[in-house]
Amino acid sequence: MREEGEPETRARLADAVNEHLPSTFTNLSTAVLIWLFGVLVYLPAARRIEPIEVPLICGLTVLIGFSAFVFRGFEGLRRLLDASSGVLAYEYKRRREKVKSSIEQLKTVARCIVYVVAVLIIYGLYSPLLAAIYPSLNGLVFIPVILWIFWMIFKAVTTLTAGT
């Protein structure tokens, strides 16, 4: 397969921004606003009314609304992250002349890092909503997330070592 050059990578990011950023930004900003109001306003208000059942119903409602918009924006976010990891790899290569790894390897590593950061942010947002439903649920979701992060780090390290 022919290696994608920097102009092509930048054009791909520009296309992704043009095509996916508006809908992704709309959906994710809606999700963030729902999270802000839900977690910082409505869940404490629910806990004040009654400590178990009202926060559960309130948390579930906010979780459904939040998840709906996260899923709607997910495909666009994935494409944007993929495209931006390519540009990040080229930027890194340009700034560090001594790097021996190929641009494809750097792209894979950048994609792993970007994905790990995105998943950690999404988990951080889900965490209080899951804890409101049941405290153990939060931990139960965290275990696969951590395993997936380890797998991504492993993938990044093996990609880098394969080139040396």
Added chain:
Amino acid sequence: MAEKKPPEKAKVPLKEYYEKVRTESREALLRTVPSIVLYVVAAVLVWLFGRLVFLPIAEGIEWYGYPLPQILNFIILATLAVLVLRVLVDVRRAVGAAAGIAACEIGAPYDVSPEEVGHYKTAFRGIVYVIVVSLAFMLFADYLADIHPGLSAVVLIVVVVWAIYQIWSSVRAISEEIKRYSSEWAKKIR
């Protein structure tokens, strides 16, 4: 070539519209904010007096066989509802003014269209309504719980569902602006 340069005539109404929106918005904001503050202070005072003075005094007293705290609860709730509705009317005006200022600040100088101001108005109105209704719920919550413990919870769930819909409508309202800024950003990346 002539198509690329906008005609000089088109710029004048835009500049006039920009100045008009800016000055009218500022004046409207200055007019409505004191009224909002006044009604909010009144609502808080009613809440405080009701919760800390009148309801404790009325505890255990009956009026023609009806428990007085319940009657007082109802009266205070009705008063708070009137005050909150009054605040909402003023907030509607203030939000329109704030959206006008925001459109002028965010858009490049003299690059503000009536549609853009309308979009910002819808977005601002939605978010401010959610904040005002949440604050109003905090005022009502204890009184509603005194009438029936479940009432407060039911109202909260209704507020949460309404807030989710309102937030979605607000963000959707500025999607055209987001699209415009995204395409400008995409041009810079290339």
